[in-house]
Amino acid sequence: MESKDGYKDGARMRISRLAIWRAAPGLMLFACALYVLVAPAAAQDWFRTGTGLGVSKPKVAVADFVSRNDASAAMAALFSDVVRNDLDYSGIVDLAxxxxxxxxxxxVPMELNYQAWSDPPASAQFLAFGNLTVTDTSEEIQAWFNDVKNPTAPPVVGRVYHGDSNEEQTRRYAHQFADEIIARLxxxxxxxxxxxxxxxxTRSGNKEIWAMDYDGANQHEITSLHSIALTPRWSPDADRIAFTCYPTAxxxxxAQICVYSAVSSRLLNWPRYRGTNSSPAWSPDGxxxxxxxxxxxxxxxxxxEADGSRPRRLTHSTGADTSAAWNPKTGQQVAFVSDRGxxxxxxxxxxxxxxxQKVELPDMGYVIDxxxxxNGQLLAFSWRRPNGNYDLYVMDIATHALVELTRDAGRNERPSWAPDGRHMVFESTRTGTRQIWSMLADxxxxxxxxxxxxxxxxNWSPK
Amino acid sequence: MRIRSVARVVLYGVIALAIVGVGCKHPAPVTPAAAPAPPPPPPQPTVTLQATPANVQRGQAATLRWSSTNATALTLAPGVGNVSPEGNTSVTPNDSVTYTITAMGPGGSATATARVTVTVPPPPPVAAAPAPSMEELFAKGVKDAYFDFDKADIRPDTRSALAETAGFLKSYPQVKVMIEGHCDERGSTEYNLALGDRRAQATKDFLVSLGVASDRMQTVSYGKERPFCTEHAEDCWQQNRRGHFLMVR
Structure with missing residues (x-):
């Protein structure tokens, strides 16, 4: 991990540069960096951001996976689309x-015409391709990822997936294949x-906990408590979800802490305490x-403790302290919200x-989430500045350099990082109703x- | 000859008298003997109507009884309609009313009337108004506590509202309350759960300072989850920044 910053005091601007994403040694192509430009004074605090400025990303093509029989046509199209979408959304490739x-x-590799894919107009460096066969009860997917500029090299990825034939399973295989490609690149x-x-x-009438795939597919209700369920947080092993609930006794x-087990699909026992109990956050070691x-x-x-036993008080203030967020890298530092000031x-x-310690920002406003x-180096939060907006910001903990991620698009709150550090999910009212959105971390x-x-x-699952 | 003439005059005179006399006893008919005799005119209908009893109290029924002759159609008004030539019906008029029966037939029409006098009974003695329920007393006597943005401090106007509430709670020592802490929509879910807790607690603490026993009051924070008002404006936000009282059984 590299992190650089520099200040250039000129008549016009201050520039600081943050390298958010891991740059793989030997793969210069993927040195993705955030550039922060503090715009001219006339435009006040208007930040501009961009990924990979001046750095080219590998160009990848995803051929339509070939259906080996009539029954597999729909699944082959779905598989191709999901892989294409995953790679496009990874932020590290340029999709042809x-x-x-x-x-x-x-x-199959035997049929691959390398030059046809590497020459213009496709001009791809890598190609994902393969085939799919569906029988009454199962499906088999053969998938490859080849460097088409290098015909003598073995496939970068070669996989066979075999399992139940249904849409959910096909999506899962496509995600696994895409993740493997992304890991290699x-x-x-x-x-x-x-x-x-x-x-x-709220779509079932009460606020309940729901879950979905990272791309919004497969949205399903997790709890059915018929009261109020809030603030879900995945455990580090992604086996449990802790949240705020309103049980009656x-x-x-x-308000109490409830913990749902994704393994047994039920609520685990967690002690109840006096008063209001809310906003749980797991330590990185779980x-x-x-x-x-x-x-x-x-x-x-x-x-x-993870089972709720032995509660110990950590803060002492006259105001309200809440919204704990652990540094996932160290497990030693915690950011939180307090109105003690x-x-x-x-x-x-x-x-x-x-x-x-207070995190000092250029103006007061209202800072939450x-x-x-x-990687433990950046803190995302939502900030209602004195001018009244609610926008997402990322701050470099070491330098306090700031990047504004949203602007002039409704209220934007509750950022949560994907485990790759490249993606973020958040809530926004930009369409009129409060909805979940995702974006690249720039x-x-x-x-x-x-x-x-x-x-x-x-809340994005840690794995 | 002269004598004959006189006799002739007398004779003629007698004859003439005789003729006149007969004529007086038997006048000659003046109509032609060939025209038929005219039919007798149709008889006029008749109708009678009686109300029994003629005086009723409001709500009681009276019986109307009628009979008719020479009528082909009878109408009893108000409110009854066409009736048979003879019969009876029960009526329960709300107020005094005169019933009219109209009988119509080929010989003309006839009417008869009967009045039913309705007397209004004196109202029963008014029952004493029920004592207001505890819910009504609670709604009248208990005032919520309102707060400033991001604050859980008891404002001056809130002090007087809570003094009223404390007065009620001291007058009705059997009443227990749940104090709900609420917040407006601004700020995070998590922060508002904490702020709502502080508002409910501040409300409770103030009542304790006014002498209300602590164990009569529970608190719960709803943060911004149960707003009283959902507009995105200050009028509405102020409604939502409150400590709200519920009576607990």
Whole structure:
């Protein structure tokens, strides 16, 4: 990982550059960097961002996978589309336009005409291709990824997938294949095509926890508690989701921590505490949960074992402390929100509650929703600046250099990083209703993932 | 000859008298003997109507009884309509009313009337108004606490509202309450859960300072999850920044 910054004090601008993404040694092509341009003073705080400025990305083509029988045509088309979408959305390749593809499509390496794909107009460096056979009960997919500029090299990826024949399974195989390609091209950093996003949706009448594939497919309800379920957070092994719930015990109703097991598909036992308990956050090693609780009177941050036992108070302030976010790299530092200074602002502390520091920003406003990048170097948050917007920002923890990721597009809140550090999911009201969107971590390639009902509080699974 | 003339005059005179006398006793018919005799005119219909009893209390029924002759159609008004030539029906007029029966036949029409006098009974003695329910008293006597943006401090106007609430709770020591802390839509879900908790707690603490027993009050924070108002404007936001009281059974 490299991180550089520099300040050039000129009449016009200050430039700082952040390298967010891992640049694989030997694969210069993928040195993806964030450029932060603080625009001329007349435009006030208008940041411009871009990925890979001056760096070319490998050009990749995805041939239509050949269906070996009539029954497999639909699945072959689905597989090709999902792989194409995954690679396009990875942010690390340049997808060759389909209209430039040669008409001859290989189904196996023997049939591959390297030059037809590497020459203009396709001009691809890599080609994904293969075939798909569907029988009554199963399907088999043969998939390859070849360097078409280098005919003597063995396939970069060669895989056979065999399993049930249905859309969900076909999508899963396509995501696995795409992730393998992305891992190879990015020098080992895994793709996120097989990850999940948990979120809160009102579409069944109450706020319940839902989950979906990273591309918005396969949206399904996880809880059915018929009260209020909020703030889902995946455990580091992605086996559990901790969230805020409102169970009743006799006449007592209060916010509590609930933990759902994705393995057993049920709620696990978690102790109830006095007062309001909310906003759980797993430690990166999965052994602890930090959460907000007013069990001793004032809303403070507490840390407990993963099963909820032995809660210990961490913060001591007259205001409200909540929204803990661990540094996933170190597990030692925690960012959180406190209004001890009058309005909600970001603070950091060590995981034992010591070393509390305010994160200083250029103006006050209202700062919420901290989310630490997987490499531990960047802090994303939502910031309502004095001019009234709600936008997402990324700050380099070491230099405090800032990048604005959204602007003039409704309220944008609740950023959550994908495990690759290249993608981010968030909630936005830019279409009029509150929905889940994803984007590359530089603010580009913004995509809607939900459209039904109101959807909020997305959390990207760590694996 | 002269005597004969006189006799002739007398004779003629007698004859003439005789003729006149007969004529007086038997005048000659003046109509032609050939024309038929005219039919007798149709008889005029008749109708009678009686109300029994003629005086009723409101809500009681009276019986109307009628009979008719020479009528082909009878109408009893108001409110009854066409009836048979003879019969009876029960009526329960709300107010005094005169019933009219009209009988029509070939010989003409006839009417008869009967009045039913309705007396309104004196109203029963008014029952004493029911005591207001505890819910009504609670809604009248308990005032919510309102807060400033991002704050959980008790404002001056909130102090007087809560003083009223405390007065009610001291007057009805059997009443227990749930205090819900609410926030407007601005700010994160998580921060508002914490802020709502502080508002509910501040509301409770203030009532404790006014002498309301702590164990009569529970608190819960709903953050921004259960707004009273969903517009995106300050009027609405102020409605949502509150400590809200619910009576607990």
């Amino acid at each position: 336009s389909k209209s430039f593809y040669p008409t001859q499509v290989p189904s 990015s020098g080992g950093l895994p793709g996120v095509a097989a990850t999940q996003i948990a979120f809160v949706s 006799g006449s007592i109703l209060s 052994t602890k949960v930090m959460f907000m609780s007013s069990m001793l009177g004032n809303p403070e941050l507490f840390i407990a 009058g309005t909600p602002q970001l603070y950091t502390m060590d995981a034992d509650g010591s070393e509390v 901290p989310a630490w990048s997987p 603010g580009s390639a913004v995509r809607p993932l939900t459209s039904a009902g109101q959807n909020e509080s997305p």
